[in-house]
Amino acid sequence: MLNADYLTIYSKIEDLNIKKFDEKKIFKLRSLGIESISDLLYYFPRTYDDRTNIKTINQLQPDEYAVIKASIVKITAPPIRSGLKMIKASAMDGTGVLDIIWFQMPYLRKSLKIGEEYIFIGQIKRGYVFQMINPEFKLFSAQQKMQDGEILPIYSTMKDLTQNTFRKIINDFLVIFGGRFEENIPTEILKKHNIMGRKSALKEIHFPSNSKNLEEAKRRFAIEELLILEMGILERRFSTDKKKSNHYVLDDKKELVKKYLSSLNFSLTDSQKKVITDIYKELSTGKIVNRLLQGDVGSGKTVISMILLLYIVENSYQGVLMAPTEILAIQHYTSVRDTFYDLGIKVGLLTGSFKGKNKEKLLDDIRNGNIDIIIGTHALIEENVEFKQLGLIVIDEQHRFGVIQRKKLRSKGVLANLVVMSATPIPRSLALSIYGDLDVSILEGLPPSRKPVKTKWINNAMDSGIMYNFIDKKLSQGKQAFFVAPLIEESDKLSAKSIEELYEEVKKSLHKYKIGILHGKMKSADKENIMNSFKKKELDILVSTTVIEVGVDIANAAIIVISNAERFGLSALHQLRGRVGRGVDQSYCFLVSFTDNAISKARLNIMEQTNDGFQIAEEDLKLRKAGEIFGIKQSGFSDLRFIDIIHDIKTIKLVKDTCEEYLKNHDGRFDNEFLTIDINQKFQEN
Ligand code: ADP
Numbered sequence: 001m002l003n004a005d006y007l008t009i010y011s012k013i014e015d016l017n018i019k020k021f022d023e024k025k026i027f028k029l030r031s032l033g034i035e036s037i038s039d040l041l042y043y044f045p046r047t048y049d050d051r052t053n054i055k056t057i058n059q060l061q062p063d064e065y066a067v068i069k070a071s072i073v074k075i076t077a078p079p080i081r082s083g084l085k086m087i088k089a090s091a092m093d094g095t096g097v098l099d100i101i102w103f104q105m106p107y108l109r110k111s112l113k114i115g116e117e118y119i120f121i122g123q124i125k126r127g128y129v130f131q132m133i134n135p136e137f138k139l140f141s142a143q144q145k146m147q148d149g150e151i152l153p154i155y156s157t158m159k160d161l162t163q164n165t166f167r168k169i170i171n172d173f174l175v176i177f178g179g180r181f182e183e184n185i186p187t188e189i190l191k192k193h194n195i196m197g198r199k200s201a202l203k204e205i206h207f208p209s210n211s212k213n214l215e216e217a218k219r220r221f222a223i224e225e226l227l228i229l230e231m232g233i234l235e236r237r238f239s240t241d242k243k244k245s246n247h248y249v250l251d252d253k254k255e256l257v258k259k260y261l262s263s264l265n266f267s268l269t270d271s272q273k274k275v276i277t278d279i280y281k282e283l284s285t286g287k288i289v290n291r292l293l294q295g296d297v298g299s300g301k302t303v304i305s306m307i308l309l310l311y312i313v314e315n316s317y318q319g320v321l322m323a324p325t326e327i328l329a330i331q332h333y334t335s336v337r338d339t340f341y342d343l344g345i346k347v348g349l350l351t352g353s354f355k356g357k358n359k360e361k362l363l364d365d366i367r368n369g370n371i372d373i374i375i376g377t378h379a380l381i382e383e384n385v386e387f388k389q390l391g392l393i394v395i396d397e398q399h400r401f402g403v404i405q406r407k408k409l410r411s412k413g414v415l416a417n418l419v420v421m422s423a424t425p426i427p428r429s430l431a432l433s434i435y436g437d438l439d440v441s442i443l444e445g446l447p448p449s450r451k452p453v454k455t456k457w458i459n460n461a462m463d464s465g466i467m468y469n470f471i472d473k474k475l476s477q478g479k480q481a482f483f484v485a486p487l488i489e490e491s492d493k494l495s496a497k498s499i500e501e502l503y504e505e506v507k508k509s510l511h512k513y514k515i516g517i518l519h520g521k522m523k524s525a526d527k528e529n530i531m532n533s534f535k536k537k538e539l540d541i542l543v544s545t546t547v548i549e550v551g552v553d554i555a556n557a558a559i560i561v562i563s564n565a566e567r568f569g570l571s572a573l574h575q576l577r578g579r580v581g582r583g584v585d586q587s588y589c590f591l592v593s594f595t596d597n598a599i600s601k602a603r604l605n606i607m608e609q610t611n612d613g614f615q616i617a618e619e620d621l622k623l624r625k626a627g628e629i630f631g632i633k634q635s636g637f638s639d640l641r642f643i644d645i646i647h648d649i650k651t652i653k654l655v656k657d658t659c660e661e662y663l664k665n666h667d668g669r670f671d672n673e674f675l676t677i678d679i680n681q682k683f684q685e686n
């Protein structure tokens with residue numbers, strides 16, 4: 001049952017018949033995405049003009065939001081990576097110097113004046129001196145009346161809707177409707193964590209009485225928003241946990257698995273064994289497995305998935321392995337096809353390029369249970385793929401798939417177990433929240449006798465020459481090399497090498513060797529042929545786009561050269577580097593980049609210093625924004641408006657624990673009409 005207050009706050013503003021808001025203004029609000037009263041009162045200030053608290057530069061603390069009054073003494077526009085434009089101003093207030101940096105706002109250069117005094121509002125970052133990035137600012141004029149004791153909200157509005165008009169609209173609606181916003185966080189949670197009530201928080205977030213209350217209000221909405229997401233994730237989790245899975249027998253014999261293990265030319269590491277045993281155990285309890293397996297690039301996750309799939313088949317169920325690229329799916333398929341065939345197990349391959357009769361036959365075989373293990377790409381989540389009895393879904397390189405794809409595949413075997421594997425480690429605390437519906441296992445370390453890949457950043461033409469000589473020597477000793485070019489748009493051809501150009505360059509420098517070329521637009525049969533020839537050492541060099549970024553496993557490849565390395569994020573570089581160092585020999589990674597960009601340089605330095613994926617992930621977080629991290633975009637976490645999931649791990653953890661405790665005490669259910677509707681809306685949009 002919905003109560004009247006609920007309906008009111010979700011009513012369309014134009015239906016309210018409030019005389020003083022004329023059509024025109026309502027129309028303007030709509031173009032800001034504001035339709036209902038709830039939209040309007042949840043349209044929070046972008047920042048505040050806090051005249052009560054102007055700080056001096058020598059008082060600043062890193063990460064705080066501050067208001068500064070300072071004069072600009074210098075303006076420069078240092079050149080940085082193409083596509084990004086930066087303006088840098090040095091500002092002084094008599095107590096120190098602050099660097100003010102604006103990205104992508106070249107037009108500001110004209111309006112900023114040296115010698116003038118400005119008010120800057122923004123977050124303080126560490127740098128050579130303290131910095132503010134993209135702050136709000138305005139000219140300070142002495143005649144301006146100081147509005148003592150007032151913290152004024154500043155909204156993102158549009159041209160002909162001034163801050164003052166907007167403030168007035170908000171204020172009027174707050175007065176009339178603010179009282180209808182019933183509390184939507186359960187009282188027990190509010191009390192326990194000392195969270196500001198909804199009605200006061202709405203008032204304080206728009207018109208703060210003081211900065212402490214403002215902080216409290218912000219915290220409340222961050223928690224409210226996260227709670228919606230987390231309760232949704234965890235409720236689903238609780239309900240799957242309640243369902244009993246099929247019964248899997250923890251049979252000591254495990255004939256298939258044993259035979260498969262003896263076909264391998266290595267034995268499992270302790271960490272691999274532990275992960276497998278843990279999952280076996282969970283399967284045998286009849287609980288549905290929901291697990292994220294994180295292990296650095298090259299740590300040996302594929303073997304684990306094969307063993308689990310065999311185990312499921314031995315229990316008379318079908319298994320699925322889904323990979324993010326066709327190349328990877330083909331590689332998984334060809335690596336086990338023959339061995340599995342000898343074991344009497346039928347493996348099928350399904351990718352987007354399967355059409356017509358072959359595909360129909362394959363789909364029939366899957367439906368009838370003639371195929372035991374099916375390996376493929378996202379083509380597997382298509383409507384018409386049906387299974388006879390699906391027991392296990394393994395998703396490789398999970399960070400490339402979102403929650404939605406996971407859910408779709410899941411729906412094909414409601415009682416099926418799910419193991420997702422990822423080599424893009426995100427810090428555990430973050431992983432636990434984002435994948436709140438999954439348990440997390442970590443595969444520690446790498447198989448023995450691996451040597452860390454030696455990494456060198458090549459930043460000038462002379463070193464590049466030395467690099468080619470070095471590679472020549474290695475190739476003449478029978479090693480193989482990858483050369484990787486970034487994907488580029490036609491329009492930025494000037495600043496990066498295309499794969500064809502790279503191919504020509506490699507051919508000129510290393511003409512003695514056989515060179516193949518591989519990119520995403522090729523036909524799948526051609527891709528397969530090229531990969532096979534490289535694997536069989538018919539080719540010495542593979543020039544490729546990033547289609548080889550994830551999963552590709554060729555032990556004899558000991559060198560990877562990444563051109564225009566500044567174009568890749570840290571996790572992509574780490575993944576690419578993981579294509580080598582898979583055998584016992586020393587491997588090498590060359591990052592070719594003549595960049596001047598400070599962030600790119602920082603990335604390349606980190607790559608030279610460490611091979612540890614978890615450390616790289618932590619550094620990556622510092623250099624990036626949340627939305628840019630793989631896997632987060634699709635999780636719903638990047639849509640959060642009131643919380644910064646990277647820097648606010650503490651709040652995330654608090655909310656997760658709170659939700660878990662609440663659901664435990666309430667039979668896995670969260671019945672709050674205000675929040676649950678929001679949840680449904682959120683999930684429907686997905
Ligand atoms: P990733 O975790 O990146 O998916 P893979 O599963 O591709 O790693 O494994 C990398 C390589 O290590 C493969 O060639 C695989 O055969 C090999 N490998 C896996 N486990 C072991 C082990 N216990 N000992 C030696 N080599 C192993």
Ligand code: MG
Binds near residue numbers: 302551
């Ligand atoms: Mg892999």
